[in-house]
Structures are given as C-alpha cells and as structure tokens.
Amino acid sequence: MQSNEIRYFMAVASTGSLSAASKQLFVAVSAISRQIQQLEARVGATLFERHARGMVLNDAGQILENHVRKSMMDMEFAIAEIQGLKAVRRTVIRMACTDGPAFDLLPQMFARFRAINPGVMFYLNVGTALQVSEMIRSGDCDLALQFSLSPERGVDVLASHPAKVRMAMRPDHPLADRDILLTDLHAYALALNEPSSTIRQLFDITCRMNGIFLEPALSCNRFSTLYEFMLGTPGAIVACSHFSLLFKARTDNLVVKSINIEQLNQRTLQLQTQAGKHRSAALSQFIDFSCDLLTRESEAFERDFKL
Numbered sequence: 001m002q003s004n005e006i007r008y009f010m011a012v013a014s015t016g017s018l019s020a021a022s023k024q025l026f027v028a029v030s031a032i033s034r035q036i037q038q039l040e041a042r043v044g045a046t047l048f049e050r051h052a053r054g055m056v057l058n059d060a061g062q063i064l065e066n067h068v069r070k071s072m073m074d075m076e077f078a079i080a081e082i083q084g085l086k087a088v089r090r091t092v093i094r095m096a097c098t099d100g101p102a103f104d105l106l107p108q109m110f111a112r113f114r115a116i117n118p119g120v121m122f123y124l125n126v127g128t129a130l131q132v133s134e135m136i137r138s139g140d141c142d143l144a145l146q147f148s149l150s151p152e153r154g155v156d157v158l159a160s161h162p163a164k165v166r167m168a169m170r171p172d173h174p175l176a177d178r179d180i181l182l183t184d185l186h187a188y189a190l191a192l193n194e195p196s197s198t199i200r201q202l203f204d205i206t207c208r209m210n211g212i213f214l215e216p217a218l219s220c221n222r223f224s225t226l227y228e229f230m231l232g233t234p235g236a237i238v239a240c241s242h243f244s245l246l247f248k249a250r251t252d253n254l255v256v257k258s259i260n261i262e263q264l265n266q267r268t269l270q271l272q273t274q275a276g277k278h279r280s281a282a283l284s285q286f287i288d289f290s291c292d293l294l295t296r297e298s299e300a301f302e303r304d305f306k307l
Contacts, residue, residue, distance in 0.1 A: 005039040006068055008032045009047065013065050017054035070139055074278065091282035096125045096132045096141040099193075100244035101269070103223045106145065108247050113289050120282050129198060136272050142283055143290075144272040147198045147241065152272060159271040159291045161298055163241040165199055165264040166307070167257045168227075168249065173235060176255040182212055189217035191226040191238040198267055203239055206263040242301050243269050243294075249305070256305045269294070 011021035012032065022029045040046050047061035057065060097106060102124065110122050125135065129146060136144040137154040144155070147163050167180055175184060193200045200219075207214055217236070218229050223244055230238040231252065242249070242256060249256055271290055273279070279287070301307070 005035045005042070008035040009039055010065070010068060012036060012048070012055055013057055013061065016056065020054075066138060073139060091119065091280060092121045092123055093143065093283055093286055094123045094125070094141045095143045095145065096127060096135040097145040098129055098132055098147060098197075099126055099221065099223050100147060100199075100241060101145045102126045103227065103244055104248045105243055105246050109290060109293060112293070113286055117282070117285070120286070128196070136274055139274050139277065142273065142277070142279075143287070144270075145290075146270060146272070147267045148270045149198050149201070149267055152270070154275050155272040156275050156277075157270050157272055158287055159294055160268045161243070161270075161294055162265065163243055163267040163269040164258060164307075165202060165239055165267070166242050167237050167259060168230065168240055168245060168254050169237045169257070170231065170234075171253055171255050173237070173255060175237070175257070180257045180259050182207070182210055182214075182259055182261065185214055185237065187235075189229075189233050189236040190214060191218045191220075191229050191236060192216040193223070193226070193239075194219055194221040197221070199239060199241070202264055202266060206261055209263060210261070241267065241269065242305070242307065243298070246297055246301055249301070256307065258307050 008021065008025065008027070008031075011025050012018060015021045015024055018029045018032050018036075021027075021032055025032070036047070043060070043064065045060040046058065047064060048055040049058050095106070106124060110124075114120060114122075125141060127135065129148075132144050132146045133152055133155075135141045136152075143158075151157075167175075167185075169176060173188075175188070192203060195201075195204070203214075217233075218226060220226055223240065226238045226240075227245070227248075230236045245252075245254065245256075248254075271287070271294070273287075
C-alpha cells in the first residue's frame with residue numbers, strides 16, 4: 001500500500017473528519033478523500049462510518065488501524081536497533097496504570113530504576129480499569145500495572161500479587177491497636193474509591209453479603225484525595241491495597257489493618273504487557289526490576305505491619 005494512503009487514513013482516524021485531517025496535514029480535503037477511497041478499494045471494504053459531523057472507524061477500520069500502529073512500532077524498534085539505541089540509555093518506557101499504583105508505588109519504582117539507569121525515561125498514562133486494559137491490548141503502552149478481578153484477554157501477565165483490601169488510618173485512631181470487624185467501620189469517617197473501581201465493587205458486595213450498610217464520608221476516583229482526607233480527618237479510615245501506600249505508610253507513620261473476610265481478598269495486582277509484544281533491552285530490564293521490587297517490598301510491608 002502507498003504511504004500516503006496510510007498516512008491520510010491514520011490522520012482521519014485520529015482527528016475524526018476529513019476537514020480536521022486536512023488542517024493537520026496541510027493537504028486538500030479532496031486529496032485525502034481520494035486516497036481514503038483508493039485504500040478502501042484496495043482492501044475491499046469500507047473503513048469508516050460517515051456521518052454529518054465526521055468519520056468514525058468501523059470494525060474493518062479498527063482492524064487496519066491496530067495493524068498499522070503495530071507496524072509503526074515495529075519500525076521504531078528497527079530504527080532504534082540500527083541507531084544503537086536499544087541498549088539501556090536513551091529509551092522511553094510507556095506505562096499505563098489505574099489510579100492506586102500512580103499515587104505512591106510507581107513514582108518510587110521509576111525513581112529507583114532511574115537511579116541505576118538515568119537515561120531511561122517514563123511516560124505514564126493513568127486511566128480507569130477499562131481504559132488501561134484497552135491501552136495494553138492495543139499496544140498503546142509497553143506495560144500496564146493494574147488491580148484485576150479476572151483474567152485479561154490479549155495480555156501476558158508478567159507478575160501477579162494478592163492485593164487484599166486493607167484499612168489505613170492514623171496511629172491515634174481508636175481502632176489502631178485492635179483487630180477490625182466490618183461493623184466497626186460504622187462509627188468512623190470512611191474514604192472509599194468511586195463505585196466502578198474494583199476495590200469498591202468488592203467492598204459493596206461484601207457489605208451486602210453481610211447485611212451491612214456503610215455510607216462513605218468521601219467517595220472519589222483519586223486515591224490521593226482519599227489519602228489526604230484520611231490524614232487530615234480525626235477518626236478517618238481509607239480502604240485500599242497496601243500497594244497503594246507501599247512506601248508512604250511508613251513515612252507517614254500509618255497503621256494498616258486487615259479485615260479477615262474472604263470476599264475482600266479477591267483482587268490481584270498485575271504487571272501486564274501485550275501478548276507477544278517485542279521487548280527492548282531497557283523494557284526487559286525494567287520488568288525484572290519491577291517484579292523483584294514488588295515481591296520484596298510487598299513481603300517486607302506485610303511483615304512490618306503484621307498483616
């Protein structure tokens with residue numbers, strides 16, 4: 001296929017219209033339209049749903065776009081190898097994650113890895129569980145770190161760690177020195193993720209199964225907000241995985257407790273990559289580094305906090 005056909009196709013796919021693609025490429029609308037028609041004739045199928053306000057990829061268009069993106073990435077890898085950039089120096093690792101790991105875990109992981117590999121740069125995209133899953137399946141990121149309740153299709157799971165629901169609180173909290181029951185939470189300001197998150201789903205299901213109704217004092221899709229609310233509110237508790245505060249729990253002198261209910265222990269934290277994805281030298285080294293750090297720091301956390 002001619003390069004202009006693909007270039008114009010990708011421009012229309014990303015901008016959503018011929019006119020927007022024309023402005024982006026500085027090419028006449030008629031020329032772009034002609035190239036799209038030639039491409040559709042070549043593949044033997046329409047690639048867009050055409051609407052009054054623009055053009056949206058149909059199923060055939062999505063398949064072609066995914067293959068083109070993969071080919072572009074393969075070309076980038078080839079160029080990098082030719083230029084001698086595959087070694088661990090001037091390399092960008094693209095990651096996606098859900099909100100929890102972005103708060104404490106990944107900043108520390110990036111900093112520690114860069115201390116030994118200062119030429120490696122990171123690009124992090126934080127999204128919902130659905131968005132992160134789509135990014136890793138489509139190849140829009142090199143690695144994903146997210147909490148999961150079920151197996152993901154189209155991904156290789158490089159590491160998986162139990163991510164039990166924990167209760168984090170200040171050391172002056174009335175529950176800090178004893179075991180916690182679910183019913184104990186009634187009396188305190190509870191900070192919970194928003195309802196579509198995996199931890200909130202587990203928490204709500206567990207409450208229903210035990211005939212308990214708990215209304216959070218704060219519900220939010222940003223763990224940093226929940227965390228600061230807990231620190232600043234006497235008697236507040238935030239529900240989270242220990243991975244979300246793997247390092248801050250110590251620096252902020254927190255107490256972290258478990259509630260021994262099986263339903264709250266069903267999540268895992270998974271390090272994922274696209275199935276069959278090419279791995280640069282830097283990416284392979286970072287994967288090994290991450291797997292080792294997650295195992296080592298998780299075991300140390302559970303030991304230190306007696307979980």
